[in-house]
Amino acid sequence: MSRSKDDWINQRAYSIWEEEGRPHDRGGAHWQQAAAEYEQLERTRASADGNELIEMLRRTGRLMRAAENDALRVVRPEQKPARKAIKRA
Numbered sequence: 444m445s446r447s448k449d450d451w452i453n454q455r456a457y458s459i460w461e462e463e464g465r466p467h468d469r470g471g472a473h474w475q476q477a478a479a480e481y482e483q484l485e486r487t488r489a490s491a492d493g494n495e496l497i498e499m500l501r502r503t504g505r506l507m508r509a510a511e512n513d514a515l516r517v518v519r520p521e522q523k524p525a526r527k528a529i530k531r532a
Contacts, residue, residue, distance in 0.1 A: 448481060451477075451481055452474065452477045452481050453474075453477075455480060455481070456470070456473040456476070456477040457473075459473040459476055459477060460473050
């Protein structure tokens with residue numbers, strides 16, 4: 444069952460109110476906190492097929508394709524290839 448944005452915020456604000464011991468005159472603050480949490484969840488929600496994440500990784504240069512098997516892998520720009528230790532005499 445899908446809930447609307449206002450239903451989610453209302454239920455979350457009620458939960459916050461209960462968690463804080465049901466204080467008086469805090470309804471507005473609880474609503475604002477719940478709305479901020481909802482917006483954060485919306486910003487971090489991935490698409491069902493992951494295309495949004497893949498496109499973001501491509502734009503930032505963190506997605507590469509291996510030539511031999513065309514598999515996708517994520518790399519961090521600060522990663523450097525491992526070097527073999529050289530023994531010195």
